[in-house]
Amino acid sequence: MNIEKNIKTLVVKKPLKLDCGKTIENFPIAYETYGSLNSKKDNAILVFHALTGDQFVTGINPVTNKDGWWSYAVGPDKAINTNKYFVICSNVIGGCMGSYGPSHKDPDQKIFGTNFPVITINDMVNAQYNLLDHFGIDKLFSITGGSMGGMQVLQFISNFPDKSKTVIPIATTSSHSAQNIAFNELGRQAITADSNWKDGNYALNETNPGKGLAVARMAAHITYLSKKGLQEKFGRKLQEREDLKFGFDADFQIESYLRYQGSVFVDRFDANSYLYITRAMDYFDLAKQFKGNLSDAFINTKAKFFIISFTSDWLYPTQENKDIVIALNSIGADVGFVEIKSDKGHDSFLLDVPDFLSALKNFLDKSYEEN
Amino acid sequence: MKNEFQVIADLIEKDKKVLDVGCADGTLMKFLKDNKNINIRGLEISKKKVQECIAKGLTVIEGNAEKDLKQFPDKSFDYVVLSQTLQAFLNPELVLDELLRVGKKAIVTIPNFAYWKVRFHLLFKGTMPITKTLPDEWYNTPNLHMCTIKDFFHFVKSKDIKIFKSLALNNLNTSIINESNLGIKNLFADLGIFLIEK
Incomplete structure (x- = not known):
């Protein structure tokens, strides 16, 4: 798969200590951007992709020649309006769309395979945090993503509580269930x-x-x-x-x-x-990082949360999303929640579900007006 | 905005933190946010109404007061508002207790079943009363536990709940309810508004 010519890459020089104990440095993060960053640098939205997603959120993915994975939600005049907002998305580490992963070569020029270190959701967001410095963004306007993207959203705001004004976890969970x-x-x-x-x-x-x-x-x-x-x-x-x-x-x-x-x-x-x-998804248990108290993950943030679930999603059901709402309410955080009616299952967040897209758009645009 | 909301808004000081339980389309929330700088949250069961609130830029949680109030910590709001909904719960007593646990104070409004038009309707027509405040038929009304101003007044007293203010509303007229005029207000008020604390 020759993909390199279409991929923008940030090489992170700074060492990153992974949860497994190993340290990586000089590693690539492949990213894509849409729209433009305004002069105040207050219109940036960091989007996190799900298990099989990549940095090509919308438009034609130059590697697969298919529509980007979130084309329904992101683009000019769409819910995440790229005429207005600057959207950044990067391939997670461990991935295969240009970011540091098992198909890369180790320092001895041997392809890692399963010698690549086991990574976590925490490692993924710590790696992606380098993009803020790269673009000179002090504070994001929003962070969002569905499924594993939502897990990264939760981990990101927990690690960097003052780095985003709004936080939109979608169809996700704070801890991977046995199922x-x-x-x-x-x-x-x-x-x-x-x-x-x-x-x-x-x-x-x-x-x-x-x-x-x-x-x-x-x-x-x-x-x-x-x-x-x-x-x-x-x-x-x-x-x-x-x-x-x-x-x-x-x-x-x-x-x-x-x-x-x-x-x-x-x-x-x-x-x-x-x-x-x-594996990274399975290891994800945000409450465990805070001695079993999920609320403590968010205790230091003033961000405005908006959590969205779908009625027919049995992979990350409404109750698991509501558990996040409950944890936030118990510390008096600013949190809104809506369960969208849809029979399209977990995939609803990727599809043309008008109530979902309008809620997302309204939340973002109204929050931006209050900026 | 309806007169009831104006009366409720007048009971709330500026810059407070308020939870509107059953906030519907967010009309009262928006008014409090824009005019009194209130840090306002809503709880609403209808998906459609939740969407309307989001479109107004309001922070609202989709949920059911009987199940979802328990997630809020004790006294986490200065005021909790419940407008004309108490009678629609399976267990109004439990909801009232929850309102007073979550809020330092609660503002509860109730449609008065002893309003003279309601009494006349039942007395002369012999059918379940339908008024502006009680617009539904008996078979499709959401109301399960109708009460009167007098009932509610006695009920809160019996629970050792402190009444700061009780107001009677009849169209645009607002008046104070007290022990001595309770019988009259119970006849002429369409709606009762209570500011209470436990």
């Missing part, structure tokens, strides 16, 4: 069971654990949708055939759809990155 970990483990097992994985050294062996990675994606994809959404879209509809074929081909449309999702994912994502990033 979340179980699904991630299923994905990791699928990858490592692929004989082409070769203990993570597939690049050296010129193989690719594509089948394992595709299965991981298929399983995860089911968790992003709701039962009702799946039933309405696919039901028991058959795939280009009149009747069942009494075999193991994709008889049903849903099978064909999942196989397609798996196969296109393999073209754009690195199997080892999938292991590392899912």
Whole structure:
């Protein structure tokens, strides 16, 4: 995958001590920006991507030639209006879109593979914090992201309480549940069971654990949708055939759809990155960092929070989002919360859900007016 | 803005922290924020109304007072406002206790079931009363526990809740309610407004 020509990179010279105990330095963070930073530098929004996202938030992703992952929400005159705001997004460390990750080479010029240090959500945001210095931004107007992006939002404001005016965690959790970990483990097992994985050294062996990675994606994809959404879209509809074929081909449309999702994912994502990033999500437990009291994570911030969940999201359900609201209310923080009605499951935050997009837009624009 | 909200706003001093429980479209919140520099929060059950509040730039939490008031710490607001909603809860007593726990003071308004038009309606028509304040039919009303100004007055007294101010509203007229005029106010007021503390 030759992606380098389209990727802007910040090389972080400063050493970064990771939670695992190792230190990294002189490492790249790949980023993209949209809109322009105003002279007061008070219109910047840092967007954090989810598990399989990247820095290409909107417009055409130059690597995949597909729409950016948050094209519905970000762009000129959209909810996150790039005519007004300066949007920054970077690829997480551990990722595979240019930021320091397992497909990079170690100081001995050997591809890391599973020798890359295990990273956490905390490490990701500490790495991304360097972007503020890079752009000379003292305080962001907002930080936002859904799913794992929301976890980074929570960790970021906890680590840097006065670095953002507003904070918008979406469809997320403050701690990965047993069910979340179980699904991630299923994905990791699928990858490592692929004989082409070769203990993570597939690049050296010129193989690719594509089948394992595709299965991981298929399983995860089911968790992003709701039962009702799946039933309405696919039901028991058959795939280009009149009747069942009494075999193991994709008889049903849903099978064909999942196989397609798996196969296109393999073209754009690195199997080892999938292991590392899912691990970071599983390790995420913000309350644990504060001796079990989630409120203490936010005790030093004056930021204005707006938390959004979706009715049909069973991966990061409303109650887990509400737990964050409760933790904030118990310390008298400025927090708003809305649960958006949608049958599109966890993926709702990425899709055209008008109530969600208008709430996001109104919150941002009204908060900016009060600046 | 309706007269009731003006009366409520007059009871609240500038620069206070206020929670509006069942804040609907945020009309009172917006007024308090813009005119009295109130640090205002809302709690609202309707998704549509929550969206309207967000569009006004108001901080609102989607939720149900019976379940969600418990997340707020004791005395974390100077005032907690509950407008014409107490009678719609499954357990009004519990909600009232919660209002007084969360707020240093609470402002509660109740539609008065002893208002003369309500009495006349029931007496002469023999059907469940429908008035401007009680617009719904018996089969679709959200109101589960209707009470009168007299009922509420006695109820708060029995719970050792201190009444700072009780006002009777009849269209645009506001007057003070006390022990001695309770019977009259209970007949002529459409709405009762109580400033209370525990």
